[in-house]
Amino acid sequence: xxxxxxxxxxxxxxxxxxxxxxxxxxxxxxxxxxxxxxxxxxxxxxxxxxxxxxxxxxxxxxxxxxxxxxxxxxxxxxxxxxxxxxxxxxxxxxxxxxxxxxxxxxxxxxxxxxxxxxxxxxxxxxxxxxxxxxxxxxxxxxxxxx
Numbered sequence: 001x002x003x004x005x006x007x008x009x010x011x012x013x014x015x016x017x018x019x020x021x022x023x024x025x026x027x028x029x030x031x032x033x034x035x036x037x038x039x040x041x042x043x044x045x046x047x048x049x050x051x052x053x054x055x056x057x058x059x060x061x062x063x064x065x066x067x068x069x070x071x072x073x074x075x076x077x078x079x080x081x082x083x084x085x086x087x088x089x090x091x092x093x094x095x096x097x098x099x100x101x102x103x104x105x106x107x108x109x110x111x112x113x114x115x116x117x118x119x120x121x122x123x124x125x126x127x128x129x130x131x132x133x134x135x136x137x138x139x140x141x142x143x144x145x146x
Contacts, residue, residue: 001124004058006032006049007108008042011064011071014108014116018062021117030058046074053102054080061103062120068107075103079141087111092119096126098133 003022007015012034022029032049034040046063053061061081063071068085075083083103084095087110095101104123106116128134 001060002028002030002058004030004032004049004052004061005063006042006045006047006061006071007034007064008045008066008071009034009037009039010066011042011068011106011108012037014106014111014113015062015064017113018064018106018116018120021120042071043074046071047078050075050078050081050083050103054078059102060124063103063105064108065105066107066109068105068110072105075105082137082140086119086123088115089118089122092123093126096123097129098136100128100133100137 005015005019019029019031030052033045042065049061049063052058063075065071072083072085075081081103082099082101083105084099084101085105086092086095095104
């Protein structure tokens with residue numbers, strides 16, 4: 001699977017750990033940066049990662065920051081992206097099962113590396129349940145098939 005990554009300086013270390021993990025699992029990663037811990041503005045890196053998912057260049061995306069909140073907001077401004085902020089296995093599973101999230105946001109100051117890898121694995125393993133959730137997803141962007 002081809003997965004985009006984008007982060008600011010606060011999520012850089014976590015992005016690198018997740019990047020290694022995804023590579024070890026056989027996924028192709030497209031890294032939109034940042035590539036160090038020098039202070040940057042997260043929209044500059046998160047928006048391109050989300051746009052790669054929206055246009056079909058990547059199947060899924062993961063964005064990172066200090067809390068993940070701002071990054072989720074930016075990603076969700078891109079039409080066709082449904083980004084869920086994940087802080088544990090339950091939130092990762094539900095954001096996929098109920099929200100069909102094609103992007104998740106993780107906070108490098110909120111979750112440990114071990115937690116983040118578990119969250120990523122849980123999200124990737126989960127499947128959209130459809131049914132009543134499909135109806136709700138359709139109301140997010142009327143006229144656009146998810």
